[in-house]
Amino acid sequence: MIVGIVGLGLIGGSLGLELRSQGYRVLGVSRQAATCERAIIRGAVDAAGVDYSLLATADLIFLCPPLQAIPITVAQLLPHLHPQAILTDVGSVKGPIVEAIAPLWPRFIGGHPMAGTADQGIEAAHLGLFRDAPYILTPTPTTPPDCVAAMTAIIEVLGSHLYTCSPADHDQAVAAISHLPVFVSAALIASCEQESNPQVRKLAQAFASSGFRDTSRVGGGNPELGRMMAQYNATALGRSLRAYRDRLDHLITQLEAQDWDNLEAFLTTTAAARPAYVAPHAPPSPPTHQPGPAGGGL
Numbered sequence: 001m002i003v004g005i006v007g008l009g010l011i012g013g014s015l016g017l018e019l020r021s022q023g024y025r026v027l028g029v030s031r032q033a034a035t036c037e038r039a040i041i042r043g044a045v046d047a048a049g050v051d052y053s054l055l056a057t058a059d060l061i062f063l064c065p066p067l068q069a070i071p072i073t074v075a076q077l078l079p080h081l082h083p084q085a086i087l088t089d090v091g092s093v094k095g096p097i098v099e100a101i102a103p104l105w106p107r108f109i110g111g112h113p114m115a116g117t118a119d120q121g122i123e124a125a126h127l128g129l130f131r132d133a134p135y136i137l138t139p140t141p142t143t144p145p146d147c148v149a150a151m152t153a154i155i156e157v158l159g160s161h162l163y164t165c166s167p168a169d170h171d172q173a174v175a176a177i178s179h180l181p182v183f184v185s186a187a188l189i190a191s192c193e194q195e196s197n198p199q200v201r202k203l204a205q206a207f208a209s210s211g212f213r214d215t216s217r218v219g220g221g222n223p224e225l226g227r228m229m230a231q232y233n234a235t236a237l238g239r240s241l242r243a244y245r246d247r248l249d250h251l252i253t254q255l256e257a258q259d260w261d262n263l264e265a266f267l268t269t270t271a272a273a274r275p276a277y278v279a280p281h282a283p284p285s286p287p288t289h290q291p292g293p294a295g296g297g298l
Ligand code: NAP
Pocket: 006, 007, 008, 009, 010, 011, 012, 029, 030, 031, 032, 033, 035, 036, 064, 065, 066, 067, 069, 072, 073, 090, 091, 092, 093, 112, 113, 114, 115, 116, 117, 119, 120, 121, 122, 298
């Protein structure tokens, strides 16, 4: 099987490194010629260039540019694909992507490897990125079964855990565990900054330690990425933010009522619930979870 990769950055480059190490022939297309050269030198691709015709022989193509560039890359790629080629993307939001691409190419299946680092670009690509990480596929009722089978086999090769769900369920789940934390964390930083007494604010900055570092980390990251999450996953993120606001309102009510018993009971419940989200790959198996060979992050 010949694999094609569009967008030779962290995810695209890491896919190339992994698949080449497993004997696949990998062809790459990226926006900049210099990136293509680096991808070849780094061993992420057998050949690469800026021209989409390079992917005419590819059997399975991963779309790995930034989220907002996926639809335009598809438009440029389609005239060059052979009729049986399977198309998949790695975008971290699925609803709008599947909606835009599935009608254009029937052999398209949405995907999302939940693996990443804070770094970007081809230099950040590395072997093993997908090992033990969840890899979500979002087939629709019209997705051909052989496309699901081909992706299932590749995900096994990557050493990821395969999950299958609808694009809407995917987007709501990532809104809750990936996108909501960014905005909660940003709001936390903003609320500290809102302190009107400069002396208190200075003290808070001096006292802040590991707890604040942990809870504020994702809110202090790349603003463009946060914007993209909000823009592409607005409905699901809005639902998660409202649920979060409801919990905060509830806590304020308990606090003002000095309802310490119920407040402690709430914290007992959340302490018991947390391991299901953060224990090393021991989430409850949903009905659609198909166990892969191994267990990972965004
Ligand atoms: P990245 O490191 O910035 O890589 C994206 C690459 O796409 C860039 O190196 C750029 O290459 C290329 N590119 C940009 N516009 C392009 C275009 N119009 N046509 C072709 N190539 C283009 O980003 P990434 O972190 O790998 O993310 C890529 C995708 O993976 C995104 O859709 C994101 O949602 C998804 N994802 C990211 C993570 C994560 O944690 N980073 C995790 C899971 C999924 P040039 O250097 O040639 O310009």
